Amino acid sequence: MxxxxxxxxxxxxxxxxxxxxxxxxxxxxxxxxxxxxxxxxxxxxxxxxxxxxxxxxxxxxxxxxxxxxxxxxxxxxxxxxxxxxxxxxxxxCGRAGMGEITRRWPLEDQVSSPFELVIREPPITGDSLGLKTWGSSYLLARSLGDIAKESLPHIFTLRTSNQSLDVLELGSGTGLLGMAAAAIWKTNVVLTDLPTIVPNLAYNIERNRSTIEALGGKVDSGVLTWGSEDGNAEQFASKNQFKIVLAADPLYDDDHPELLSSAIVAHLAQDKDARAIVMVPQRDLTTKKLAAKFLSIMIVSGLSVLEQRTLVGQDDWDEDGEDSGIECWWAVFGRQ
Structure with missing residues (x-):
């Protein structure tokens, strides 16, 4: 009203x-x-x-x-x-002008059982992009059920009811995508980000843990800095241990394409059935160039594109009353 x-x-x-x-x-x-x-x-x-x-x-x-x-x-x-x-x-005045907020995100698992994740976003100050829930993470989270059926059937159809997968999310931010994957795919997901981001990420995980576990998923978090071994959580000491690697909206700086690809190469299982799924919003020419650079580095690193598509959704908090629709490119990678 x-x-x-x-x-x-x-x-x-x-x-x-x-x-x-x-x-x-x-x-x-x-x-x-x-x-x-x-x-x-x-x-x-x-x-x-x-x-x-x-x-x-x-x-x-x-x-x-x-x-x-x-x-x-x-x-x-x-x-x-x-x-x-x-x-x-x-x-x-837009998201940057607000203090701490809490949002509820409606989702459905693969058998169309509705649930919601409750996400805390602290005030955005300085270089704190990981404290905001970006639209692409929700767009990809909403697509996880279809991705399991259409892009990863070799993984999900052959999995027994008591067999779990090891899934890693890179650059988890507030945790929406990784937690959604745990709940929708009913599997283990480790959510990671920088040391300054992980405390809020861990808070959101604890807030939603009972919902995720009731749906058959498990979640954990840890510090994982791309391109560096110093300070990373102990659970990442062993390389190539994750069957699926996820990342949404991970490219902002010129060095991100190389850092992200190196992280995927380091942590994606050597299994030929292992998959990496990455979504990049196409906001402007710079973002498109970063995506193209990332794609070329992935291919040189021995990971080929098995599938790529675009989805259209809303990108950001409305600040000026204009349309915030954005086209997001996403791809599925596998080892050559």
Whole structure:
């Protein structure tokens, strides 16, 4: 149900602190859940329909922040109102302007049993891309059931009911993809990232562990820095131990294609049936060049492309009301 800002208590009415706080709670922006099946037309129409409300809400919040709230005697109550209004305004400045958020991500396993994963995203400050859940991870997570049937039948159809796989996710971030793989594929998944990212990753794993285990999956986490052995968790001392390696949105810098490919070569099992699945959003020319460089390095490293496709979904938090649809390239690699 949409909220009419004009119906909310206005500063000139001198409402109580309780009334103002209740009104500000109503204006809280819920984190979006990307749906790969949503068309760009529907997304654009949604933005257009809410644009006026966003402007009205921003003006209302600004009026409260600028107000001295002189009719409220308690200074702590004033501070609480200003803080709450500031949070509501920050939520309308895009993901980078927000504090910690928690999102719920709906998914289905291979027998169409619905479940959801609850993901915490700390505030994004500085170089903290791994503390945000990127759209491509949800897009790939939603596709895991089909990938098992269409791209990995040699692995999943031959697996007995009590036989587990060893799956590694590189650059797990907040953990959505790796945890989804554990639940949907009903197998063991080790989620990895840099030392600064792993604490939040481990938190999200513990929060969702009971859901994942109820569906037949198991999850663990560890520090794994691409291209370096120093400081990596002990579970990665043995090389080439994972039947499947996953990575979503892993390429940002010029050195990432080589580092990612070296990590896959080092940890993907030598078995000819082993597979690496990588998804890269095609945001701009730079991203496309990084994907092309990664592809060429993988081939030179002895890993060939067995399948490649594109999927279209939403890429990022909406910050300006424009369409955030993005095309994502993904490929399945196997040893030559």
């Amino acid at each position: 949409s909220i009419c800002v004009a119906d909310l208590p206005q500063p000139w009415q001198k409402p109580s602190s309780e009334e103002l706080l209740a009104a500000l709670k109503q204006l809280q922006v819920e984190p979006p859940i990307w749906n790969p099946g949503t068309s760009r037309k529907v997304i654009l129409e949604s933005y257009q329909n809410t644009a006026q409300l966003r402007r009205e809400a921003a003006a209302y919040l600004s009026s409260i922040i600028k107000s001295s709230l002189s009719w409220i005697q308690d200074e702590d109550e004033k501070e609480a109102i200003w803080d709450e209004a500031s949070r509501r305004l920050a939520e309308r």
